[in-house]
Amino acid sequence: MAKENKAFVKEITPQSEDFSRWYLDVIQKADLMDYSPVRGCIVFKPDSYEIWEACQRELDKEFKRTGHRNAYFPLFIPESFFQKEKEHVEGFNPELPWVTEAGGDKLEERLAVRPTSETMIGHMYAQWIQSYRDLPVLLNQWANVVRWEKRTLPFLRTSEFLWQEGHTAHATEDEARAETMQMLDIYTRFVEDFLAIPVIQGQKTPSEKFAGAVDTYSIEAIMKDGKALQAGTSHYLGQNFAKGFDIQYLDKDNQLKHVYTTSWGISTRLLGALIMVHGDDRGLSLPPKVATTQVIIIPIGPQKSREPVVEAAGNILNQLQGLGLRVRMDARDDVSPGWKFNEYEMRGVPIRLEIGPRDLENQQVVLVRRDTGEKQFVPISELETALPSLLDTIQHDMFEAAKTFREDHSYTAENLEEMTSYINDKRGFVLAGWCGSDECERAVKDACSATSRNIPFDPPAQPTNCVNCGKPAKHAVWFAKSY
């Protein structure tokens, strides 16, 4: 009983009261992470690392299906490498950690701990690529990277994080641009279909693009507090890095030409998105496709009738596992069913399967959805079809619910007053016209702390005037506060 009481001592702060506090409560109570003694670095505990592993498996399959292969490049990058692409060094220099001593000696040249690997990989590609026959080069790396952030937030902005970074080199601009778009589409499908998070595809404005890119494309998701989270980016790098690192190939026409490169990445900040899109005041809520445990079986009822119930539950467990469903049973008798209900809701398990003596008599079970709380009685004989179908339904409904939330929190602003009011009072995504100037983009930020998220490929409206200066709009832009 001591254990049960302990679990209830600290309730989760409700989202409506303090969303940031809610987030920090959930990630600790659902046992996802812990703070480490190194500033801004967290420990990924097994429950969050497992989600990352599921993401890796799914994306890796897509990368390989589209002809990419994995490789691994060094963690350390010589300081001189950062000087070779001007914007890149300006963008990343303030965030770099430096190794200055190693093996008892002071190093002649400082080594950065990689914040991203365009420079190192550019250097290697320059050695590997000689002829048009060597192109395209399509590599991906799963790795840790470090950016010494001033303000950190678990999963969303940590000094060290885990990610994948794809790096490709092509003979032509067209091919490189097609690759950039292909990867943005793969990210979109992955985030929407696997994580059940709807996203907006679009292009970053020049002030928000990757340091060193010609064009940056992103997918943007809305969190339950109305803030945006950039869920993945794909960069068309043009010949910037090719020229900086001298990546040239001899073309069919016997001319030496610079290649065109791309890079693209998603990271463990997606775990933060999962929590903030689907979580509620009872804790985490995981879409079935990403959940390590999709169904938790909990035998209930009084001690004296326990044995046949647990036996029947065990049979159901075996049967469902045989179908390839990810099912576990919690048959401990030193914690109450109520405690277990709370615990697995907190951890976000999509379906709870309860079975008690009366159910056993009726040859049925109770299924409870984590996302909606709906309960239904299902005959044991129908579980094999009912459960897979319910998991599909939940996956689908979670996506739709998130989409509805986004629609309910999307606005269109004609001027800065409207923008400010929507951002500060309604909290959400605001579509507005933009003339294309840095000044007008900055004016929005100064007015209400919202930044441009992206220029959507498929805007719901086409505003005619710039939200700040009123001149004709060049683009429709989504603005929002962001993580």
Add this chain to the structure above:
Amino acid sequence: MAKENKAFVKEITPQSEDFSRWYLDVIQKADLMDYSPVRGCIVFKPDSYEIWEACQRELDKEFKRTGHRNAYFPLFIPESFFQKEKEHVEGFNPELPWVTEAGGDKLEERLAVRPTSETMIGHMYAQWIQSYRDLPVLLNQWANVVRWEKRTLPFLRTSEFLWQEGHTAHATEDEARAETMQMLDIYTRFVEDFLAIPVIQGQKTPSEKFAGAVDTYSIEAIMKDGKALQAGTSHYLGQNFAKGFDIQYLDKDNQLKHVYTTSWGISTRLLGALIMVHGDDRGLSLPPKVATTQVIIIPIGPQKSREPVVEAAGNILNQLQGLGLRVRMDARDDVSPGWKFNEYEMRGVPIRLEIGPRDLENQQVVLVRRDTGEKQFVPISELETALPSLLDTIQHDMFEAAKTFREDHSYTAENLEEMTSYINDKRGFVLAGWCGSDECERAVKDACSATSRNIPFDPPAQPTNCVNCGKPAKHAVWFAKSY
């Protein structure tokens, strides 16, 4: 034709001429790695990274089957952490790279880039473990680690390498010792059954054990130059780290007790072992279980009869892939079959399947084994059974061949003269009696540069006297030069 010529410009140095040169030739010609601009750090190119991925999949399955879960801990470790276990700091301090500046500021405390994570994980376990109910804790981490080595060698000894490190905490010494042995057994089965490399299980002598361990156990393999390679280690750490980091739990008897910990790891140096155990003068030779491509199909014959041959080859490809075999076809017509034969032998593909117009007429193909060079004609209709069985045979035979090699290079020495002669002239593993003193162990090293590999659990003989001092032997010890 230019491409073909280029490939033949530089032949591999024969093993008999210069084994080290042979090794470096193979890893570059088989496209496994490249040197990076950072001292001692290599690039794992796709062909080697793929092997590592196969190893990860196989081991990860075993770790999870035995109740372990993956997690991820920070890359950086505060300097003060290393002071908490005396032997540990002495062992690792000379090899540490230090981050002294980050985000534009000089750090107050230097951060080591992890060489291994006992200290960081010990610190976290101290927060997580309160009660006997929290035990055992069974975690594993897949990560990069850095040790600033003076002399480096690709895969075998690199400044940065990839590995897994398991870290467990237990209530009793017995449980921790059982875990240590369980993991050594898992490594043994993995290296022998999956990589087809026979190993010797045993305990390290005190001078060779892990810095901070009570007992270190290892599996040792012999390379084709007679040198030993430590293929995996499992450490019983006793209460050393538990005391250094204050990892205590409240036991059932209401007493506060220190836990017992273990750690165990294997790394990308196994790739070096794979190459040096199975490779030959034609290049790499991969055991079927680890090979990404198990069978390469090469259509042959004159241009005019190419079309039906390529079509039949394509059908065979589909049929075999449908069986789950990892098969590829190389139907390029701008390189000759001879060039392809050499190329795929170099890359170590276990089976080559050739099919030409005459074969097609006879409804048969030619299978050529990479390990022995044996050729056989097989009817197309029998491929579905013949190929899986041949892959099994190759896997088995490669292990047996490596075992025979080891037996042919194992000796027993009665005194230092014999030891020196076996080590320097015969090149191999030498079993000898040892009195247990550091002096006698050092005497062997001084005489012939061989170090103690381990005290085998199951020695082939039980020498009665110490190889150096002649006093009664406490242990039989394997000595060898080593990587």
